[in-house]
Amino acid sequence: MVSTLDGAAQHDGRSQPISGATDMRIFGTLRGLADVVVVGAETVRQEGYRPARAREAFAARREAAGQGPAPAVAVVSASLDLDFSLPLFTSPLVPTLLLTGAAAAPDRVAAAEQAGxxxxxxxxxxxxxxxxxxxxxxxLGHTRLLTEGGPRLLGQFVAAGVLDELCLTVSPLLTAGDAQRIAGGPSVAVPGRFELVSLLEEEGFLFSRYRRR
Ligand SMILES: NC(=O)c1ccc[n+]([C@@H]2O[C@H](COP(=O)([O-])OP(=O)(O)OC[C@H]3O[C@@H](n4cnc5c(N)ncnc54)[C@H](OP(=O)(O)O)[C@@H]3O)[C@@H](O)[C@H]2O)c1
Structure with missing residues (x-):
């Protein structure tokens, strides 16, 4: 996740304006290591998600770990109100997953499956x-899960206690306004404690990695 100094997780509805080249490199590295990218449907809609790419730099490592050429993208959605004609669904390297509830609309489930x-x-x-x-x-054999947000989805993972690690970029920007924080929704009863594992700096950006204690 990326945040401004004043805690905004987006600007103009997207994370790109608050990110930077090194943040995107870390984003790509985390994808290169993951079995699955878990992402909320609103982020897919707003950021125009595409399938994950196979990257040469990670090919040998992934093969040795028994992973596919690229992580699958797992979209979390209740409505399944997604455009199933997009490349994310029709032409990924590994089939895109849709995580939903048992009462999901059967016609939307059928449309998703028809798209692949x-x-x-x-x-x-x-x-x-x-x-x-x-x-x-x-x-399904996927144990290295990378949750890319957005804030509404991440907040639920935090509240459920299933987030082991947080890779957080703090960008040297102030935006004010009413943007979401990196995790939203109802607060937890007792704040979860994380410990700092690494911290890097470049051009005023801080790249941190925290692990649950
Ligand atoms: N700063 C960052 O690092 C970062 C990262 C990612 C995204 N973002 C920004 O965050 C914004 C989008 O985030 P968001 O928090 O509004 O939305 P989000 O978490 O990406 O997606 C919310 C949607 O996910 C589905 N969903 C969430 N929890 C669910 C559950 N328990 N069961 C079933 N479906 C569930 C629902 O989809 P349906 O409506 O389809 O039912 C819900 O409307 C964008 O502006 C994006 O740019 C920032």
């Missing part, structure tokens, strides 16, 4: 239970 996506039920009713999503992905 794999629908994974991870909750009762319409919504996905984060702990069940983690278990369902593990059941």
């Amino acid at each position: 996506a794999r629908v994974v039920i991870a909750g009762e009713g319409m919504t996905v239970d984060p702990a069940r999503a983690v278990r369902a992905l593990a059941g």
Whole structure:
């Protein structure tokens, strides 16, 4: 996740204006290591998500770890109100996953599957239970999960206690306004404690990695 100095997780509805070249390099590296990229449907819609690419620099490492050429993207959605004609669904290197609830609209499930996506039920009713999503992905052999947000999805992963690590870029910008923070939704009863594992700096950007204690 990337945040400005005053805690904004987006500007003009996107994260790109508050990111930078090195942040994007770290973003790509984290993808290069992951089995699956878990992302909320609103981020997919607003950021125009495309399938993850296979990258030469990670090819040997991924093969040795028994991973596919690129991480699968797992979109979390209750409505399944997504454009299934996009390359994310029709032409990924590895099939895109859709995490949804058991009561998801059957016609939207059919449309997703017809486009080539794999629908994974991870909750009762319409919504996905984060702990069940983690278990369902593990059941498919995916244990290195990279959650790319957005804030509404990340907040639920935090509240459910399934976030082990946070890679946070702090960009040297102030935006004011009413942008979301990196994690939203209801607050947790007791704040979760994380420890700093690494901290890098470049051109005023701080690149941190925290691990749950
Ligand atoms: N700073 C950063 O690092 C960063 C990272 C990512 C995104 N962003 C920014 O964050 C904004 C979007 O984030 P957001 O928080 O509004 O949305 P989001 O978390 O990306 O997506 C929210 C949507 O995800 C689905 N969803 C979330 N929790 C669910 C659950 N438990 N069960 C089923 N579906 C669930 C729902 O989709 P349906 O509506 O389809 O049901 C919901 O509307 C954009 O502006 C983006 O640029 C910033």
